[in-house]
Amino acid sequence: MSTKVRTADTRERILTAACEVIAETGFEKIRMRMVAERAGVSTALLHYHFDTREKLFTEAMTHSFANTAVDVERDVESVSAAVTLARILRSLLPTDPQLHQDWRLWQELWVRALRDETTRQFAVDLYAQLHEWVADAVRRGIASGEFTATDVDELSTLLLSLSDGYGIRLMLRDPTVTLETALTAIWRHCSAALGLPATIPEA
Structure with a gap:
């Protein structure tokens, strides 16, 4: 799998997880760590793709x-x-x-x-x-x-x-x-x- 495909797959997993967590918890209560755990990625990797909660x-x-x-x-x-x-x-x-x-x-x-x-x-x-x-x-x-x-x-x-x-x-x-x-x-x-x-x- 190419780096480009892996990156796209990671972003897809993060965004899917973010939709789920925001819908369940509410934007004001979510933490980046919660999304990272749902997506199965490290918090550092999440911040690499989305540096703020607002952007996410x-x-x-x-x-x-x-x-x-x-x-x-x-x-x-x-x-x-x-x-x-x-x-x-x-x-x-x-x-x-x-x-x-x-x-x-x-x-x-x-x-x-x-x-x-x-x-x-x-x-x-x-x-x-x-x-x-x-x-x-x-x-x-x-x-x-x-x-x-x-x-x-x-x-x-x-x-x-x-x-x-x-x-x-x-x-x-x-x-x-x-x-x-x-x-x-x-x-x-x-x-x-x-x-x-x-x-x-x-x-």
Whole structure:
């Protein structure tokens, strides 16, 4: 195995471990040693790759988002635009254990962004990437003729806002909100704006 591959593998293990520890413990309580132990590396090696907790946190958030996007975009060329959009919407909610962990990371990001300007800017940039991810899926559907033309940015902002709102209620285990009702409500806006069937397609 080349040095470059080993380095990439080590970073992957560290970032995966960081996501787990931050989600379990909270950013304010984690110590670099805790992440190193979870990743199975020395603290010195962890500091070699990430010299501060703040850098580790932002890299972990980016890592989490990138992994979700890769999973959602699999075989994107062979499925309909509606299925791709439905996959994205499901990934924006805590629909499985991994996404539940991702949501805990987002909640840590929101809290930290309220107190730290650098984190606030990072959070805004991440939202811009999320917005573009949703918008690009909508644009592809419009370009292919599968979707009715609409204001892409307005719809994308609405979908992200709805996902955040319902996601928080789901994370709180609010008994009045279920994953099914949340997805149905969000998709209702998609179907109305894009001329799609009212039933969300299977992913």
